[in-house]
Amino acid sequence: MMDKMIFGRYVPADSAIHKMDPRAKLMLVFLFVCTIFLANNVVTYGLVAIFTIGLIILSKIPPRFLYNGLKPVFLLIVFTFLLHILFTKEGEVIFEFGILNIYEGGLKQGAFISLRFTFLILVTSLLTLTTTPISITDGMEELLNPFKKWKLPIHELALMMSISLRFIPTLMEETDKIMKAQAARGVDFTSGPLKDRVKSIVPLLVPLFVSSFKRAEELATAMESRGYRGGEGRTKYRQLSWNTRDNLLMAALVVLAVLLFLLRS
Amino acid sequence: MRITLEDVEYRYSVNTPFEHLALHDVNMTIEPGTYTAVIGHTGSGKSTLLQHLNVLLRPTKGRVIIGERTIRAQKKKEKNLKSIRQKVGIVFQFPEHQLFEETVEKDICFGPMNFGVPEAKAKELARIALKQVGLEQEILKKSPFDLSGGQMRRVAIAGVIAMEPDVLVLDEPTAGLDPRGRKEIMDMFYQLHKDRGISTILVTHSMEDAARYADDIIIMHKGTVYQKGKPEEIFSKPDQLLELGLDVPDTVRFQLMLQREMGIRFARPSLSLEDLVADIKEAMERGNRL
Numbered sequence: 001m002m003d004k005m006i007f008g009r010y011v012p013a014d015s016a017i018h019k020m021d022p023r024a025k026l027m028l029v030f031l032f033v034c035t036i037f038l039a040n041n042v043v044t045y046g047l048v049a050i051f052t053i054g055l056i057i058l059s060k061i062p063p064r065f066l067y068n069g070l071k072p073v074f075l076l077i078v079f080t081f082l083l084h085i086l087f088t089k090e091g092e093v094i095f096e097f098g099i100l101n102i103y104e105g106g107l108k109q110g111a112f113i114s115l116r117f118t119f120l121i122l123v124t125s126l127l128t129l130t131t132t133p134i135s136i137t138d139g140m141e142e143l144l145n146p147f148k149k150w151k152l153p154i155h156e157l158a159l160m161m162s163i164s165l166r167f168i169p170t171l172m173e174e175t176d177k178i179m180k181a182q183a184a185r186g187v188d189f190t191s192g193p194l195k196d197r198v199k200s201i202v203p204l205l206v207p208l209f210v211s212s213f214k215r216a217e218e219l220a221t222a223m224e225s226r227g228y229r230g231g232e233g234r235t236k237y238r239q240l241s242w243n244t245r246d247n248l249l250m251a252a253l254v255v256l257a258v259l260l261f262l263l264r265s
Numbered sequence: 266m267r268i269t270l271e272d273v274e275y276r277y278s279v280n281t282p283f284e285h286l287a288l289h290d291v292n293m294t295i296e297p298g299t300y301t302a303v304i305g306h307t308g309s310g311k312s313t314l315l316q317h318l319n320v321l322l323r324p325t326k327g328r329v330i331i332g333e334r335t336i337r338a339q340k341k342k343e344k345n346l347k348s349i350r351q352k353v354g355i356v357f358q359f360p361e362h363q364l365f366e367e368t369v370e371k372d373i374c375f376g377p378m379n380f381g382v383p384e385a386k387a388k389e390l391a392r393i394a395l396k397q398v399g400l401e402q403e404i405l406k407k408s409p410f411d412l413s414g415g416q417m418r419r420v421a422i423a424g425v426i427a428m429e430p431d432v433l434v435l436d437e438p439t440a441g442l443d444p445r446g447r448k449e450i451m452d453m454f455y456q457l458h459k460d461r462g463i464s465t466i467l468v469t470h471s472m473e474d475a476a477r478y479a480d481d482i483i484i485m486h487k488g489t490v491y492q493k494g495k496p497e498e499i500f501s502k503p504d505q506l507l508e509l510g511l512d513v514p515d516t517v518r519f520q521l522m523l524q525r526e527m528g529i530r531f532a533r534p535s536l537s538l539e540d541l542v543a544d545i546k547e548a549m550e551r552g553n554r555l
Contacts, residue, residue: 178363180357181355181360184355185350185379185424185425185428188346
């Protein structure tokens with residue numbers, strides 16, 4: 001079961017992107033998402049494509065993983081493309097088939113929107129593929145720190161997030177174990193009528209809940225006995241460091257944004 | 266029921282950077298009615314191996330023959346695995362984690378009823394199984410979550426025994442129990458093995474259990490069968506075991522110490538306390554005569 005859970009998973013490698021400060025990566029992705037909406041012609045889309053491909057090459061992530069990330073949204077991309085082709089009526093008619101008219105504008109618009117989608121997904125999955133969940137959380141906590149002024153519980157939110165992320169693999173392992181134990185007692189999780197399969201979830205969920213509650217209690221006790229009292233005055237084990245590398249990539253994004261702004265029609 | 270593994274290989278997460286070879290070139294046969302102990306270091310592939318015995322995992326290479334059925338390393342979905350799983354029962358590590366029903370009775374009946382046993386018969390089986398694991402009939406109506414850890418373990422084991430398997434696979438069934446509970450449960454499994462002729466495969470870290478109960482011992486090392494043999498053969502080469510990070514039974518260690526400190530030579534490794542006493546007596550009489 002876990003074999004298929006590659007999407008959204010960290011892939012370790014030694015690359016410039018992996019070594020980036022998670023704050024820089026988060027900001028880069030956020031700003032990229034904004035910047036991409038500036039592109040509206042062939043030249044600007046070309047620039048975005050070059051930037052995206054550049055990031056992918058720098059990250060040393062095998063393209064297969066990015067493809068896996070795209071697969072679930074592939075249908076959506078095709079669907080938006082078709083919608084635009086059929087319903088945008090701008091420019092010259094390039095194809096006529098009965099009531100079906102395909103306009104130049106529609107083709108162009110459809111291609112652009114699908115490309116925009118693809119780039120967005122590629123860059124965001126690049127973030128999760130090259131950054132451990134824990135450093136994403138650290139980065140978020142740092143970036144959101146200013147909001148503490150308004151009494152937002154940023155540290156607590158970050159802690160909740162890192163605890164849940166930390167226990168995803170544990171929970172998966174546990175699920176796998178209990179599934180196997182119940183399969184050995186004759187439960188069929190993969191075939192048979194739908195009614196039976198829905199029923200077979202009970203012997204899986206009950207033990208999972210029981211062990212999760214037990215684990216949560218143990219974790220709370222363990223944290224308290226090690227003196228955890230919340231975020232006040234707490235130091236960090238993993239220090240974030242913003243380097244030249246981060247400056248360079250942010251600068252590259254700024255250059256891209258300026259170019260898009262100048263070259264857009 | 267005979268179980269044969271031929272050139273079995275198993276890889277986790279094939280075609281990902283997490284790919285990991287857990288088993289390779291595993292060849293073994295479990296004869297009907299035998300008691301086999303599988304020993305090996307953590308990560309030697311023991312747990313992966315035993316999941317092949319009832320097709321919870323399918324080999325990525327080679328084949329597994331379980332009774333009449335042959336499981337090959339093919340993509341094709343294997344149909345009707347239930348008949349195999351009924352005949353090969355597995356007691357996993359910490360089996361109490363699999364309890365989920367409202368009452369002990371329902372939980373024990375769960376396995377048999379999944380395999381098509383009618384309710385009345387399943388309840389009968391539950392009663393027998395509960396007695397077998399040494400629990401009182403009163404707890405049948407209790408919630409399994411109100412029991413003590415040791416009782417929960419026994420209920421979970423009863424749930425597997427009630428399936429009436431021909432082969433029983435035990436993955437460290439006594440981990441975390443007190444010494445008395447440990448001995449009771451191990452003796453219970455041995456009794457089942459003797460009375461019903463159930464082939465038993467025991468994965469264990471306890472060399473004493475392996476020496477005391479098993480007919481054959483299989484040593485797993487780095488994902489493959491390092492050695493197999495009778496307990497006497499395996500424990501007559503203690504250096505080799507220690508090299509693998511494994512141990513010898515206390516009785517054998519005691520013999521080695523006697524040999525080193527007092528020069529007493531033994532004809533065979535003693536596999537139980539009774540054997541040890543007999544062997545010391547024999548060695549001393551021999552020594553006196555010389």
